[in-house]
Amino acid sequence: MSWLSKVRNSLGGLTKRDTPDNLWTKCPGCGEMLFTREFEDNLSVCPRCQFHGRIGAQARFDQLLDAGYAVLPAARVPENPLNFRDSKKYSDRLKIARAANPFPDALTNALGTVEGRKVVLGVQDFAFMGGSMGMAVGEAFVEAVERAIAEDCGYVICTAAGGARMQEGILSLMQMPKATVAIRRLARAGLPYIVVLTDPTTGGVTASYAMLGDVQIAEPGALIGFAGQRVIQDTIREKLPDGFQRAEYLHAHGMVDMVVHRKDLKGTLASLLEYLERKEVA
Template sequence: MSWLNSVRNVLPFRAKVETSEHLWHKCKGCDRMVFVKEWAENGHVCPLCDHHDRIGPAERFRQHFDEGSWQIIPAPKVTEDPLRFRDSKRYTDRLKAARADTHEQDALVNARGTIEGHAAVIGVQDFAFMGGSMGLAVGEAFVRGVENAIAASCPYIIFTASGGARMQEGILSLMQMPRSTVAIDLLRDAGLPYLVVLTDPTSGGVMAAYAMLGDIQLAEPKATLAFTGRRVIESTIREKLPDDFQTSEYYLEHGLIDMVVHRHALKAKLATVIGYLTEERQAA
């Protein structure tokens, strides 16, 4: 018998206890530990440094719709793996893994409900689903969300969070940029507001398309907002960029967005904006 086995037989080692919940969350903003319960009750915002963590569709809907007022709009059916793409893994396998992890069909989920009594359709991109990348399913879901808003005569609000176009769908992914632009034009032809809430991170083809076409552009604090990466720009212009470059605050300072709103105040702000933009229609 080895020395290690003899020690194991003598010392009262306890079996590892597995728990379904973690007690602590390490903040990505300040690297400090906070209670998961406290962090979650604070809207997934760090109570120590105010860092806004990424959240998915279910939590967004819960935070911004009136309680019990919202329902999910079914995800549209699209052709999966139209290019039969494969890199280190098959695209179909990547989709299966993302669906298992997020329990969502794809990276954009829509729901309709009320925000402080104002009817609205909200679309939320989930960065946890393949980086919130834009493919056929996201483009079709965006159009479906706009169509539902037009049918309900209410605003469409999109919460963006994306790394950009989905490379596994090639040119078909890039085609969603003009498709979403046409959908926004239809919404405006109907006299309905299109509101964008930029969240961390929003970049690439999404940033170059529907993420910057809102009637009102809002953003969460310190969100990374970019078309292309910082290193690419610095190597191209051969200059050092400001530390706050490609953040919500930088965009606000340079007039690219209208306001930066803390997550705790976002529901009330959206309700106020909707009230202003739809007052004439409601009066009629």
């Protein structure tokens, strides 16, 4: 018996055909091949170069909230209000996105606790149509703020978006002032609003609720900006510094309050919620 046959027998007769397709993950940062399970067990952070991979809403809830959290009902809004169609109907694109994702739109909220501190946590999932901001996202944001006020707790949102959803035109842009008004209501209630900027956070999301937090946190290496680097360079006709839209550069220049490693994010949020919670007047 050859050594290869012995190895296969020791692995229970595992053949190439039996090997799962997602056994390995290539790190986008350093290019190393990682065991997918090892990568996911490390919070989807490369153990070699610390590159922070993109994660979905479910993984984010599991990482940040204590056990026993409840996902809040999805916002209900008209679908395809403009009867938009390009190469496909917008309604068909929504069906495709929903079939490939666990939640019905780009922003999902949950009610739970972070190390015992009650909170409403919202997560934008870039996998759902690039995390784009449409009517459902705007309504979900407002409903989350209203729930936070009703529960007398803070609202934390993890942003990830390519901007406004083009298929909803001006209706998507109207979500910017809508979310801003909701944040103002949360502030008047004396409750904290914390933003966690994840990769990427761009466009109209950056121009509205992503940059209005009481505290702005960013994950390491996250791309954060309004317009793309090439667009800005062509507009001002100047070469921009390397990494000027990355979390570390923005932190050094005062646009972000802190850059926090994913393994430290839950503890950081718990401390901030404790510090910012409304104090009863004696």
